Amino acid sequence: MLKLVRLLLWQLAVRATCHLVVGLCRGGSDIFTSVRENSPKGHLISSINIRADAGARPVRLCLTGRNADWFYLEGRSIRLNSSASRVLDREVIGSLLKAELTCYEDDVIQSQNRILVEILNVNDNKPRFLQESLQKLRISELAAVDSIVFSVKAVDADGDEIHYRMDGSSADTRFFRIDVPNSGEVVLSKPLDYESRTSLQLVMWAEESNTEERFNVSAVLTINILDGDDQYPHFLPCTRVSLSVPVCMNPVYTANISQKHQFQDQVLEFSPGPIKAQDGDRGINCPLTYSILSGDQGGRFVINNRTGELRLTRGVEKPRLPSTIRLNIMVCQVDDPLKYSTATVLVRVLGENMFPPVFNRTTFKGFIIQNSSPASIVSTYGNQVLQVQASDPDFADGLNPNIRYFLLPPSGLYHVTQEGVLIGRTDQLRVFDRHVLQVVGRDEESGEEASAVVDVEVLQRGQAVPRGAFMEQQLFADVDSRLAVLVSAGVLMMVLLFFLFVLVWMSRRSPAQNPEEPVSVGKHAALVNSGPSVFESPSLFPARGPRDPSSPAESLHGREGVYTRRQSMPRPPSPKLLLGEPAGRRPFQTDLCAVLETPEGGAHTWGPWGHVGVQVSSDGLRRDTAAFGVNVDPEGPAAPLKPNT
Missing domain, CATH: 2.60.40.60 (Cadherins)
Incomplete structure (x- = not known):
């Protein structure tokens, strides 16, 4: 059964490539022709030159060979057998198609001719x-x-x-x-x-x-x-000379050590970063080695040749403040020591930081005039440059060079310089505005900070600077200065009251004057040395009992006294005016007893505490008067003693 199927398939294949032609298998020849690649199906390849004689038996023509499938027979012609999916492509098939044309008579091959078709190239490829x-x-x-x-x-x-x-x-x-x-x-x-x-x-x-x-x-x-090994190592961080020149400028490393905290084998911390270098050829990244070139007098420092870590091995003698040790550090390639770089290391030995920076006031006041200039300096109301500076008691002159000033928060309208000068962008300010800024002064070494407030007033061009504000600023710079003035005045008043109380107490406890002392009587005369103390006068202290008019001490006709006349002495100010004067501005009298002559024949004395004197009345009696800034009526009752504050 299988053989029959194979035979049937073979016959079908033969019939597909064979064609019955009436005639003899004579007169045929080989076919040599050409065709352009990409030609369509049915394109004529060649005609068959076998002729048929009259009465001849039919013969069968078949296409065989390697490329026979590219052709098919149609009558007495050979045509191209291509399709849309099967394109005649010279670059794929090649430049030549080969086949055979075979002629059969009674299934016996009578002749066989070659078919050679050249495929012509077409420019169809990029x-x-x-x-x-x-x-x-x-x-x-x-x-x-x-x-x-x-x-x-x-x-x-x-x-x-x-x-x-x-x-x-x-x-x-x-x-x-x-x-x-x-x-x-x-x-x-x-x-x-x-x-x-x-x-x-x-x-x-x-x-x-x-x-x-x-x-x-x-x-x-x-x-x-x-990467090629053509670059030298450099220290980090790398700061380029310019954008067009990719060359690094080596940094200066700085470290601070305190005289109090100089420990042995101490690892130093540097700014702007640790001592670190890298190979300039980053693609190669050759190993590097570190060493100290110079500056280490006494062998106080040692450097790790692999990591660049610098250590302090022993304390540094410090003759005076400040003191700086300068070291030169070298780094080079391990495989090529001629490729090297150097950097400077500064080790500053500082005294102990005991005090933080402080501003001399909490509020600074100034003004700036609005104009078209991009920047102007803020001035005080005294037309001087407003300079906000903090002092540091750790320094003899109070000037710490490591204090840096900045605004907190940063302002787009103002900028403070490292000298404490405030600069404003006057072309962006508005007239009559007022800006309250906070200036911070930071000690870059200790990290301690101080802050102050700056009150800036924007004035119009041509506007007069308010002088009152300047006087207020000079007299009462801020709340702290006003409070200090008030406290000082209160303390001074308490001291004065204390001394006044002591003097009064001592005067009352002093012994009475001798009654045999002479009493001077005379009109328009000034009493220099009279009888009892003014603080023992019955008019001032009624508790001591009534005065006896017959007593020699109370008589106006005592012994001869000593008189002094001062015609040119001005009248002392009235007690009424003294009451109106402030305590802090009361005029100080140099004479212990200023003499005042009265028409009634009495003598009044002005002492440092008030009005003291003797008045002679018409009945012949002497009456002592005393007051602290008040008038005492000689006929009336004694007024209570009140110190003039």
Whole structure:
């Protein structure tokens, strides 16, 4: 059964490639022809030249051979057997189709002719870059200029000649050029620098040069730059000289140690960071070693040659403040000591920080005049530059050079300099505005801070500066100064009252005057030395009992006394005026007893505490009068003693 199926299939295949022709298998010949690639189905390949004679038996023609499936027989012609999914493509099939035309008579081969069909090329393909020529493009930064650094390769399936060019729109094209267009070799035009650029990009074109179509194709090339050992190590942080010059300026490392806290084997902490360096060739990153070049007199310091850690091994003698030790540190490559760099290290030995910075006032007042100038200095009401400075008692002159000033929060309208001068952006200020700013002074070494308030008034151009505000600022600079004045005045008043009380108490406890002392009587005379003390007068102290008029001490006709006349002495101020004078501004009288002559014949004395005197009445009796800033009526009852405060 299987054999029958195979036989049937074979017959069907023979019938598909065979064709019955009436005639003899004579007169045939080999067929040599050509066809253009991409030709459609049914395209005539060739005609069959076998002729049929009259009365001849039928013969059968068959197409056989390697490419027989590309043809089929139609009558006495051979046609192309292609389709939409089966295109005659020279680049796929090749340039030649081979087949045989076989003639059978009674299933016996009578003749066999070759069919050779050349496929004509058509420009139907674009160039194509070989991926292996575009991948892993690496160039050392030490590559020489004008040398061939890499090559690219593109192919065209149609066999067309290809030229190469670079797209000028790419910024990195300036580093390369192509000298021979059809070679694909790229030449270096400018030196490379790994530290500035680690990779470059190019757009490369491959274009047909011998066709009308000029088919082309592009590819983006990424070129990695390999680092070369051409850079010296540098210390961190790196501050570039400029954007165009990628060279680092080595920092100055600073550290502060206290004379009180100089421990042995102490690791020093530096600013702006630890002593650290790196190889300038970051792609290579060679190992580095550190050492102290100079400045370590006495071997007080030791440096870790691998990490750069600096230690203080023993205390530093400090003859005076401040003191600074300067060290020079070197770092170099382990494999090439000629590639090195140096940096400066400053170790400052400071005294113990005992006091924080402080402003001399809590509020500063000033003004600024609005104008079109971008910046102006804030002034005081005395037309002087407003300078906000904090003092530090740790310094003899109070000036700490490490105090930095700043506004908190930062202001877009004002800026404070490191000298404490306030600058305002006058072109952005509005007239009659008032700004209250907080200025902070920070000791960069200890971290301690002090703050003050600055009250700035924006004046109009041409407006007069208020003088009253200046006087107020001078007399009462702030709340603290006013409070100090009040406290001082209160203390002074208490001291004066205390001394007054002591004097009164001592006067009352003093012994009475001798009654045999002479009493001077006379009109318009000033009494220099009279009888009892003024503090023992019955008019002032009635509790001591009535005065006896017959007593010698009370008589106005005593012994002869001593008199003094002062015609040119001015009248003392009236007690009424003394009551109106403030306690702090009361005039001080230099004479212990200023003499005042009265028309009634009495003598009044002004002492430092009030009005003291003797008055002679018409009945011949002497009456002592005394008062502290008040008038005492000689006929009336004695007024109570009140100190004039």
